Amino acid sequence: xxxxxxxxxxxxxxxxxxxxxxxxxxxxxxxxxxxxxxxxxxxxxxxxxxxxxxxxxxxxxxxxxxxxxxxxxxxxxxxxxxxxxxxxxxxxxxxxxxxxxxxxxxxxxxxxxxxxxxxxxxxxxxxxxxxxxxxxxxxxxxxxxxxxxxxxxxxxxxxxxxxxxxxxxxxxxxxxxxxxxxxxxxxxxxxxxxxxxxxxxxxxxxxxxxxxxxxxxxxxxxxxxxxxxxxxxxxxxxxxxxxxxxxx
Amino acid sequence: xxxxxxxxxxxxxxxxxxxxxxxxxxxxxxxxxxxxxxxxxxxxxxxxxxxxxxxxxxxxxxxxxxxxxxxxxxxxxxxxxxxxxxxxxxxxxxxxxxxxxxxxxxxxxxxxxxxxxxxxxxxxxxxxxxxxxxxxxxxxxxxxxxxxxxxxxxxxxxxxxxxxxxxxxxxxxxxxxxxxxxxxxxxxxxxxxxxxxxxxxxxxxxxxxxxxxxxxxxxxxxxxxxxxxxxxxxxxxxxxxxxxxxxx
DNA sequence: CGTACCGTTGAGGTGAGTCAAAGTAAGTGG
DNA sequence: CCACTTACTTTGACTCACCTCAACGGTACG
Numbered sequence: 001x002x003x004x005x006x007x008x009x010x011x012x013x014x015x016x017x018x019x020x021x022x023x024x025x026x027x028x029x030x031x032x033x034x035x036x037x038x039x040x041x042x043x044x045x046x047x048x049x050x051x052x053x054x055x056x057x058x059x060x061x062x063x064x065x066x067x068x069x070x071x072x073x074x075x076x077x078x079x080x081x082x083x084x085x086x087x088x089x090x091x092x093x094x095x096x097x098x099x100x101x102x103x104x105x106x107x108x109x110x111x112x113x114x115x116x117x118x119x120x121x122x123x124x125x126x127x128x129x130x131x132x133x134x135x136x137x138x139x140x141x142x143x144x145x146x147x148x149x150x151x152x153x154x155x156x157x158x159x160x161x162x163x164x165x166x167x168x169x170x171x172x173x174x175x176x177x178x179x180x181x182x183x184x185x186x187x188x189x190x191x192x193x194x195x196x197x198x199x200x201x202x203x204x205x206x207x208x209x210x211x212x213x214x215x216x217x218x219x220x221x222x223x224x225x226x227x228x229x230x231x232x233x234x235x236x237x238x239x240x241x242x243x244x245x246x247x248x
Numbered sequence: 249x250x251x252x253x254x255x256x257x258x259x260x261x262x263x264x265x266x267x268x269x270x271x272x273x274x275x276x277x278x279x280x281x282x283x284x285x286x287x288x289x290x291x292x293x294x295x296x297x298x299x300x301x302x303x304x305x306x307x308x309x310x311x312x313x314x315x316x317x318x319x320x321x322x323x324x325x326x327x328x329x330x331x332x333x334x335x336x337x338x339x340x341x342x343x344x345x346x347x348x349x350x351x352x353x354x355x356x357x358x359x360x361x362x363x364x365x366x367x368x369x370x371x372x373x374x375x376x377x378x379x380x381x382x383x384x385x386x387x388x389x390x391x392x393x394x395x396x397x398x399x400x401x402x403x404x405x406x407x408x409x410x411x412x413x414x415x416x417x418x419x420x421x422x423x424x425x426x427x428x429x430x431x432x433x434x435x436x437x438x439x440x441x442x443x444x445x446x447x448x449x450x451x452x453x454x455x456x457x458x459x460x461x462x463x464x465x466x467x468x469x470x471x472x473x474x475x476x477x478x479x480x481x482x483x484x485x486x487x488x489x490x491x492x493x494x495x496x
Numbered sequence: 497c498g499t500a501c502c503g504t505t506g507a508g509g510t511g512a513g514t515c516a517a518a519g520t521a522a523g524t525g526g
Numbered sequence: 527c528c529a530c531t532t533a534c535t536t537t538g539a540c541t542c543a544c545c546t547c548a549a550c551g552g553t554a555c556g
Contacts, residue, residue, distance in 0.1 A: 076402065078402055078406055078408065080406075080408050080409065082406070082408045084402065084406075097393070098393045099393070100393075101389040101390055101392070101393035102390060102393030102394045103390060103393075104393075104394065130385075137378075137385040137389070140389055141349040141385070141388055141389060141392065142349055142350055142351060144349070144389065144392035144393055145345070145346045145347070145348075145349035145350030145351075145352075145392055146350045146352065154324065154326055154332065155327075157405070158326055158328075158330070158332075159407045159452065159543095159544095160326070160328050160330045160513095161328065162543070162544090163543080163544075195501095195502070195503090196502075196503065196504095197502085204407065205544075205545090206544075206545060206546085207502090207503080208503090208504080208505085208544095208545080208546085209543090209544060209545075211503060211504055211505080212504085212505085212544095214503095214504095215504080215505090227502090227503090227553090243327075407511095407512095410511070410512090411511085411512070443533095443534065443535090444534070444535065444536095445534080445535095453512075453513090454512075454513060454514085455534090455535080455536095456512090456513080456514085456535090456536080456537085457511090457512055457513075458535095459535060459536050459537080460512090460536085460537085462535095462536095463536080463537090475521080475534095475535095
């Protein structure tokens, strides 16, 4: 393999653009739904309580899901029984599209992290929508292409990075979805819908190790956890630490 | 996260179906190429020597690449300078489609493992093809959806599995592409176009660790390496070992 | 005021990384 | 055809981040 100049790839850009694409589709889809009564009939709005599963790993896909509200965790259970969380989806996001277009059983389960409302678009309806709005083909191609590519997952699952760094990267990614907008001072407050266990599945570590990493971050004065509330006094410093350590 | 019954997912089914889709596209694309002279003019056939790069990480995509012959390794260099190989593509396979449809710089580089010939389909041509053959939309959606999903990559990169097991899984996946058909006795012979270093990037380990794992497999009587030639006396036993250990 | 779950802390073991060195194969040029 | 270079491979010794197991503290809720 020849030499190569690798620029930093920040998780946030990935996530942001993916969300953007999905939100766009959501708008288009809703437009389509309102457009014809027949379409509206084909679309089910479903409510899920916290903890419920929207679909299960290994079950055949029946359509695609569009989140109206709430948050969903996508996770895969491997052969050893380890759970691997790889995405947190929020309002406007689409889930279940990979299995749908792959025409393969779901490779992951989708569990509601909070109460949520989901719009289920059954197969025949997706087909109709794609016919009526060819632009959707392009959008879905883009969505699949950007979804869970190397850079995003590698910041969190790359075991060359110590757990502490993977945790920082996770926070930097999740802050876009969960940071409270109304911070008086510079302190950034993030309210995660994730337990320690959920965090651990996302960064490929045990929950005990996550607890220890959290303690380290507190000792460093970088991040303070209280339950599922996270306080970051200086977000720039945290970003710097993430980049610094990457360069070592 | 609720209880869940997880069936075994074998790498081979994944890889096989993806290859199949790609080969199908290649046929369709070639048909299209012959169909109109204008199309043919827009398509460049390029030769690459072993070791050359077809495209580089972080460079903007210019089209998609369809392998006519030879083998290509897709690899990503992370922020720490670690190389991460995640796919070996062969004749009929498509590469570079993720960046192309994602409209993002390449997240990986493609390096020729052996001398190879590649058909480069520039953007305008892909657009034309998609218009002329709408079925291609569906094929590409399927290709992207199946490509590098959780199961495939997790068998190789999941650090809950020891290196030896990840190596076995890699062999079981690569045998579909590289096994010699003409084995007299039951011994399966695989000729990999991969150095130890390349293997190590694919299973998230160091090359020294790979060497030790290879030695262990030899001591177990499961697999014999001689350079890049791999001999597997009893492929069924190897598969069993892979499945057994998964269940522990 | 239990019960159940979540979270923290400690002790101990180990798989795999790191560093260093020697061995082997594959070209290259004289 | 043989030195010589270069790249690939193996082995050993050492270290450490993380896992495992186990116990205990905290908090929510009926």
